[in-house]
Amino acid sequence: MKQQARLIEKWNTPSSAVDHAVGIFNGTVTANAIRVKADYDVSVGLFDSTGKAILPTYWYTVKANQADGRLIYLPTTYKGIAKVNLFNYSNTRTVSVSEFQLYNITPPANPLDLEASADESSIGLAWNEVTTATSYTIKRSTTANGPYTTVATGVTKVNYTDSDVTPGTTYYYVVTGVNPVGESVNSNEASAIIESNGQVDPEPEQPTTPEPEEPTTPEQPEEPSTNRAISVVTMTTGLEKEFDLSMKEVNDFIDWYEAKQAGSGKASYAINKHDNNKGPFKSRKDYILFDRVLAFEVSEY
Incomplete structure (x- = not known):
């Protein structure tokens, strides 16, 4: 006040x-x-x-x-x-x-809307600005709800990249606001995991004997549109992420990207993995950070 x-x-x-x-x-x-x-x-x-x-x-x-x-x-x-x-x-x-x-200044309010998203080697965090905070402290745990260990202090931006992570481990994060008077309570908790790097099985050897030629078949009429698309998002690191989405989901992503490029909206966007949801999970989402997107391609089918 x-x-x-x-x-x-x-x-x-x-x-x-x-x-x-x-x-x-x-x-x-x-x-x-x-x-x-x-x-x-x-x-x-x-x-x-x-x-x-x-x-x-x-x-x-x-x-x-x-x-x-x-x-x-x-x-x-x-x-x-x-x-x-x-x-x-x-x-x-x-x-x-x-x-x-x-x-008469009191400790800052806690940051809101903390989000975490993973790429192939790091986890990115983003949250809403607290006007009375002069810096932020980043804390993390490998169990939900802590206890947390401080991984960074004196952060002056409203985003942070944690590169000291191990693939296959889920990390849980909270952020606090700090000013010379004191520290806020924790933000909401956000979590992310980097997928384990598995070895790809080699392709089986092709048979040496020639296969008989298949008889040619007349061209089939073009299938009607399914109103779906394969969307490929290329990250600034060179990583390509492919999603099978409805056109509504594709258009929602494009609307978010264009709005953020114009200066409004959240710093990240969650894309539902749908059929790629493998494992004992109710759902899995891939959080895309705006400043990590290099290009995206949409192939409707």
Whole structure:
């Protein structure tokens, strides 16, 4: 929650003094961050209703190279602030302050809509941005619901690629938001698995004796369309993923891709594997990350 001081429109010293200004609050406030815009160093003092200094060093000085409106976190959270004093320690120039604000910032909310998708050698994660987070922490487990081990901290984007993975192992992930005040609770859990790399059986040897020629048959009339297609998605890694889909599923995928390319929509798209659903699973979906798609081909049949 943001709290802003109401600066008094006069100096609290004789009119010949131009070294400080005072802001008075109606009641008291709590703050753990400040924002200052000024053309030189500005020192900030915080006082309670009796006039006692709250800051342990009496003043907190914002240097000119930081007084550009950026958010600056105080050493801790200070309560019971009734008055703010802005002080100019320069004896050689007048300091102009165009903005001063106090903030009481809490730990960030947890990230939402975490999704995980696997390619041939890594697992990609994507989630929604948390505006009050300055970074994100990635945690994972090999069992659902943890316990989790931290695999990355200080992540500043809303996506992450985990390359330290073993094929055939299911990984479960959560993400937290972090700012200087603290860390959020976990996001929703998302999981993915890289398929095990199996050996392909060699092709059987062809017979050496020639096969008798099959009699030619007249051309059959063209079969009516099944309203289905083979869709091949080529990833930026060169991997080709083939899906047997209805034309509605193909068109839904194209609509998602074009919308994301225009700047809206989720970072990933889930494609149902249908008849490729092998194994003791209710369903299997392949999550395609937008920034991993190089090209896609549709062959309707």
